[in-house]
Amino acid sequence: MPNIKVLIADDNSFIREGMKIILTTFEGFExxxxxxxxxxxxxxxxxxxxDVALLDVRMPEMNGVEATRLIAERTAARPLILTTFDDDEYIRDAITYGAKGYLLKNNDPERICDAIRTVYHGHNVLQDSVLDKLKSEVPGGTRHxxxxxxxxxxxELDIMALIAKGKTNKEISKQIFISEGTIANHITSILSKTGLTHRTQIAIYYLTGELT
Structure with missing residues (x-):
């Protein structure tokens, strides 16, 4: 299996080079x-x-959110935000513009590597604390x-609720006893009805009622 080709964008040289050293100690990354x-x-x-563009949010010349938009529009690279900032505006804009995940730098190296692998394989990553931040905007959390x-x-509502809890299709399949293929069909229907493009946006919509 080929190595995952990763670009690291961060205006802090210590973090930039430190992340490079960390990734090179794990098998499967370049x-x-x-x-x-x-x-x-x-x-x-x-x-x-x-394959995966690891982007900080606040950077000179062009921030990570705008870079996400252009990378998603113009290239095959998958943007993944890795930052210390969990501001609501950053989260929404990054996901709207095509970020495949939003992760905070306080994660351990194994978690960051897992996130890169997840994004590389076509899935989305939204850190629990980021989801919790979105839930806090809704009175009663996901209950209302x-x-x-x-x-x-x-x-479809059942599936959206489980997506908002961070469940994968396999986990949803086991919980509500329908096939992963049927779940994928329901997700396609949800995306079509809302005009959204991926499951992370579904989670945010379910939690906040806003179409990102």
């Missing part, structure tokens, strides 16, 4: 570049093969979502 701002990240991803329930079937 750090193809380290850059200090979003503009350089976009430029590199446009000119080279990158403010979405328009009339848009969805009862089964």
């Amino acid at each position: 750090v193809v570049a380290t850059v200090q701002n979003g503009l350089e990240a976009v430029s590199y991803c446009e000119r080279h093969e990158v 979502p403010v979405i328009d329930k009339n848009l969805f079937t009862e089964r």
Whole structure:
């Protein structure tokens, strides 16, 4: 299996080089570049093969959220936010623009590596504390979502609730006793009804009632 090609974008050279050292100690990763701002990240991803772009949020020249938008639009690289900032605006904008995950830097190296692998394999990652932050915006948490329930079937609402809890399709399948293929069909229907593009956006919509 080929190594996952990772770009690291962070304006702090200590973090940038430290993350490079960490990733190279784990099997299956190749750090193809380290850059200090979003503009350089976009430029590199446009000119080279990158599997996952690991992006800080606050950077000079171009921040990680804007870099996420351009990388998602122009390249095949999958953006993954790795930052110390969990501001609501950053989370929503990054996910809206195509970030495949939002992770905080206080995670241990194994968790960060797992997140990169998850994103590489086409799935999304949203840290529990980030989900909790979104839940706190809704009175009663997930018990009283403010979405328009009339848009969805009862089964779709069940699946959305479980997605909002961070469950995978396999976990949802075991819990509600339907096949993963049927769950995928329901998710496709939910995305079609809402105009959203991936399951992390479904989670945010279910928790907040806002289409990101």
